[in-house]
Amino acid sequence: MSVQLNETHHPALRSWVVSANDGKTDFPIQNLPFGVFRRAGSSEHFRIGVAIGDQILDLTLAQQVGVFSTIMDARLAHALGASQLNALMDLGNATASAIRAALSHALREGAPAQAGLQPTLVAQADAEYALPAQIGDYTDFYTSVHHATSVGKLFRPDNPLLPNYKWVPIGYHGRSSSIGVSGQQFRRPIGQTMPPNASTPSFGPAKRMDYECEVGVFIGQGNTLGDAIAMDEAEQHVFGLCLLNDWSARDVQGWEYQPLGPFLAKNFASTISPWVVTLEALAPYRKAWARDAADPQPLPYLDNANLRDTGAFDIELEVLLQTEKMRQEGMPAQRLSLSNFAHSYWTVAQMVTHHTVNGCNLRAGDFLGSGTQSGPAPEEAGSLLELTEGGKKPIVFANGEQRIFIEDGDSIIMRGWAQKEGAPRIGFGEVEGRLLPARSL
């Protein structure tokens, strides 16, 4: 197992931002994820920041204080001054790594930069976020074999796992325009469904509203149309990861999805967390990729000796629900499931390599979804469809409320984090989204 760790990973590093050192924050000095923010409710331009403890460091202001003086050039200055991360992503991971190294030094206890930087910090509690990047194309994969099998059972009882699954990292194109950042609220979609035993479709608000807990992947440097990205270079094209809620209307999906896949069942909204955690920050939490002895070896173009041992990421994924009533009663969001990204059958590198093997070009800021991350145990399922066995087994909460699918006013919250003996806990923050009632017909 070969994973490159550098100085920025050192578990003993502490920051002069004291909230970064409490051992509970998602954002210790070893994380330093990138995002786009402004003061909430202001008319400021959105700008690039890095999360540290419960604060945000504005990279334009950090640049003015000279934090990046040894690596600065015109392209980097342009990229850091932008209102989205695309230009920075396009500079490649060596640049992002140099920025993280400079920030790691500037934010350490005792750093001379503290005096200049401390007044520029914005509390996360006072911030609002935008999408980290302009997403040119969004592709959603289907990398959890546990999800594919249990959903397959519901849609195709005779044929749950299709013959291509263990050979092809199945993916399909999604909708960019309706991707929003945490806090997104959206109306229950309206559409066609075919009720059981009916002979003509119904039209109205979707009844089987669901979430899907996914890991999102932001592409860094792209590739030229016609060129493929090999496995051993794939992660150099990944800027970082975030959380993704791929909201789904199951009754719309069941009626529309053949033969060309999900469409209106998914494209009304997708919500992502605001912070992009770099693969560099995640280096201590790598694992061997998940394969059973009976599974076929990947075809050579999807195989790589080093990544067999390190291709997966040990990231805990938690999903919580908070109803309108819970909010009114001051009851916290209730956990629905806890799973782990390491159960994924296909890895991030395999997604990138497969996507480009035919010459398809990825661009900086393009976005990949991992597909619903369900683990092997039923309680690790990443969607209500699975947790309630297709709506047959309600989830009962401590306040007496029950759910089989999402109801109007419900919030879904997802959190992700990694921790390991000898390394600090780092996290993704959270992605929250809320379902509003359907528009009137």
Place this chain on the structure above:
Amino acid sequence: MSVQLNETHHPALRSWVVSANDGKTDFPIQNLPFGVFRRAGSSEHFRIGVAIGDQILDLTLAQQVGVFSTIMDARLAHALGASQLNALMDLGNATASAIRAALSHALREGAPAQAGLQPTLVAQADAEYALPAQIGDYTDFYTSVHHATSVGKLFRPDNPLLPNYKWVPIGYHGRSSSIGVSGQQFRRPIGQTMPPNASTPSFGPAKRMDYECEVGVFIGQGNTLGDAIAMDEAEQHVFGLCLLNDWSARDVQGWEYQPLGPFLAKNFASTISPWVVTLEALAPYRKAWARDAADPQPLPYLDNANLRDTGAFDIELEVLLQTEKMRQEGMPAQRLSLSNFAHSYWTVAQMVTHHTVNGCNLRAGDFLGSGTQSGPAPEEAGSLLELTEGGKKPIVFANGEQRIFIEDGDSIIMRGWAQKEGAPRIGFGEVEGRLLPARSL
């Protein structure tokens, strides 16, 4: 039947650009399609132009000569000076209509503007084109019931036309990054396929390369996330139409497409024609939408009394192939098929309305494909898969060459035009693309 015709449609109008009056051009003064061009091989910025006869009128220069003086404002000046059509599309169809009216006057025989405009014309023979707009999202529909049925027979002999087809305008998301303009050349894609009777997949260049003849739809003004676009407003959100070749690798498609639809079989390249023909220019060529007596009536949200009579467009669609050998021998491209967009089961307005019924937002410059336009007769099929019955029936050309699928070096050319008693012929120009050999493995 109610179709709004105005002065710009008058069949007797003639232009001082004499090539616009020959009765054969795609671009008489009644057409005036929008595109983005520059002098071929130059380093000029791409700019917005309108085709007239065999020439292009540069709209920035037309603006400077005062052609749009009565409708000019800062937003329009900004939109006309851009290097893509998105800002103009976003101004809405009333603005595009006002521009066409002003151009119709300025380009007429005897127009005083001739002296100022004539020196600014660029011959189409000297031009190169870029994508008309930045395409945020690309959605491909499946509107030809003849295509759906005949392809369905090949992929699912027991179940050719799925039960949802006549209720749901089936669509799925496509890839924006690999869409190119006419002249696009691309390498044969490499990927996984499952040969007949094999138990493990093969890896290598795709063997069953195909085209799909489609009509493309550019969205004009968009809608807000959560709002739907009703049928009677749908065409106000369509800027215009072009031609689309949705290249397809059938052997990749057959192995990968279940359960989430085509992915790598399609996203290596898609090629569109450079000129966007407005719905206003197409007004004389409308027809009743295609329904048999036995077909179900559309659900109310997809129905509209006026569009039942006028929702379809009578656009001839021709596909031609030219092999490397034909080019060397000076043999022209050979016709593969001739069909008509009026055979489409679902209309442009139904595509827009269905796409947004769940609240999905469309943005100016978004692109919809109609899906392969096959007519009812076998020789009207819009793909080789259909014309050769899945590769079983070769097409034999006059020079002795045969094809079942596309070979390296082949060009596919598509043309589209509309003509009618009492109205001039207008056309789309052509979209040409060429398959190059696969990259070496």
